[in-house]
Amino acid sequence: MKTKLSVLSAAMLAATLTMMPAVSQAAIPQSVEGQSIPSLAPMLERTTPAVVSVAVSGTHVSKQRVPDVFRYFFGPNAPQEQVQERPFRGLGSGVIIDADKGYIVTNNHVIDGADDIQVGLHDGREVKAKLIGTDSESDIALLQIEAKNLVAIKTSDSDELRVGDFAVAIGNPFGLGQTVTSGIVSALGRSGLGIEMLENFIQTDAAINSGNSGGALVNLKGELIGINTAIVAPNGGNVGIGFAIPANMVKNLIAQIAEHGEVRRGVLGIAGRDLDSQLAQGFGLDTQHGGFVNEVSAGSAAEKAGIKAGDIIVSVDGRAIKSFQELRAKVATMGAGAKVELGLIRDGDKKTVNVTLGEANQTTEKAAGAVHPMLQGASLENASKGVEITDVAQGSPAAMSGLQKGDLIVGINRTAVKDLKSLKELLKDQEGAVALKIVRGKSMLYLVLR
Incomplete structure (x- = not known):
């Protein structure tokens, strides 16, 4: 079974550190009783502060059709659907890629649907994170935090990787705390796995488990070569087959998200x-x-x-x-x-x-919170004369803004909205309150986003 690195709870255990015994240029000798032995500790001391834990919370909303027999007894005013809300919490990993701007890259599936995102830094600080944007097809998300004395990781040219190169995985498996494991690059250009829409994975045998999602795969210089994303786990644990998104793909995606708030594919x-x-x-x-x-x-x-x-x-x-x-x-x-x-x-x-x-012509937007904070919880889709709200999560900011499933956004203040692209462009430069011009059924109304 192939699975994304979903987060599981575990008993309180001490974080483990698995070190690679092979001698390399980056494995700096340490003196023990007059003898030199290789160690990755100096490299890890520089690199691990750039890897963070990501804690999320939110509410899963599920809808079930009410059986006809119940609607018969309760009459025409009976609800058509039954809405159930189930709170959730999760843990994953992330990597600081820009210390000055506070940018952190992680997996989209780590933060998908989250109402609150908290980042745990290596020195014990916990900071609330802002979602800048996501790309669900490649499973990448960009977060931003405001904090001082951050350490960013240096990114390598992942196209230079060869099968057999050493690889070190850093992350937060099972919520244990930061853990380091090592192995090699087992294969390159893995695709056709059905994990993501866009697949070009680095395969590694460095031990990766649930909770490592969004963590770093680095070379022996401490440079980022990939973002850990998925595992093959017949029994739910590590079997020596893990997958990471290559660093060069991540760089391209993050540059677009940072500039535009989205990937312009x-x-x-x-x-x-x-x-x-x-x-x-x-x-x-x-x-x-x-x-x-x-x-x-x-x-x-x-x-x-x-x-x-x-x-x-x-x-x-x-x-x-x-x-x-x-x-x-x-x-x-x-x-x-x-x-x-x-x-x-x-x-x-x-x-x-x-x-x-x-x-590419973008037609849908599930992470609407990246478009505007008060649209979070809504799903957007291009329509013939605007942008349609195809779903609204109950209790979400979008619902509190008054948006309903089936609403058609046709304008922002006095400017017409033609599609998702124009909606994003208009909202990007707006400050303060924004008036959405909405067509609901046969009526026209305005909703104000603050």
Whole structure:
């Protein structure tokens, strides 16, 4: 069973520290009775202050249709749905990536649906965190805290990783407290696991368990190489197969969230599949790695760059790719307008094309709290004449603002709202009270967000 690193409660135990015995350049010798032994302690002393615990709380809201027999007895005024609220708490991990701005990266599934997010720092301080934005398709979220004397982690070039490189995982498994484990990079470019929409995972055998979500996977220099995200856990625990989102993907996503409050996903405009042995044989190729292009969309970035159906894309910015899924994940985490160099094979000849990525049309927004604090708890979706409220969690800020399921947002103050993109642009620059122009049924009304 493949599972995200969900948080489980555990008995109070002392945090354990598993050290790697292998000698390396980063394993600085320590003198013990006149003999030198390797140790990762000096590197960890510099790195672990950048890894934090993330405690969340909120309310899960579930709705069940009231059976017809009960509606029969209670008449036409009987409720159609029964709403149940269930408080929840959870623990995960996070990584400080910018000490001056207080930015912390974690997994989206760690904070999803949370009303309150508290960050526990290495020195014992607890600080309330603000959600800047999320990307559910890649499972990344950006938080911000206000605190002094923070320590940020340095990020490595994850494209330089090789299978067999040493890896160290730092996180908060089972709520025990900060724990360090070690291993190697077991595989690169893992996809097709069904864990996320966009998959290009680093696989590692460093022990990772529930609660490590959002924690750091680092190299022996203490540089971030990935964000721990998921495990294969037939029995709910570590079996030596864990997955992390590569640091380069994280950097691209976080840069967009920090600037825009969202990911403005790049689009190439192709459909395709992995290059397998049968396709490779049919095209007379000596490689089985790459993405086979089945179709190129008219007017797309790919068509403008001269990519054609039947091309086999084998590299992105000079870095070889293994599969179409890896190509999709890399392109989708680059921002719209990014310039990308693609290496491809056409009719047995190698070519290079330069592409300027288009922008994906966003149609839904589940983390509406990142759009405006008083929209938290609402789900938004593009409609023909505005933005529709497709759901509102009971007791949420959105519900307290007066929003209801089925409402259509058509304006902000005196400006029309056409879609999610325009809604976000309008709310981004607004200060103080904001008036939402709402169509509800056949009526028009204004709701004020403060």
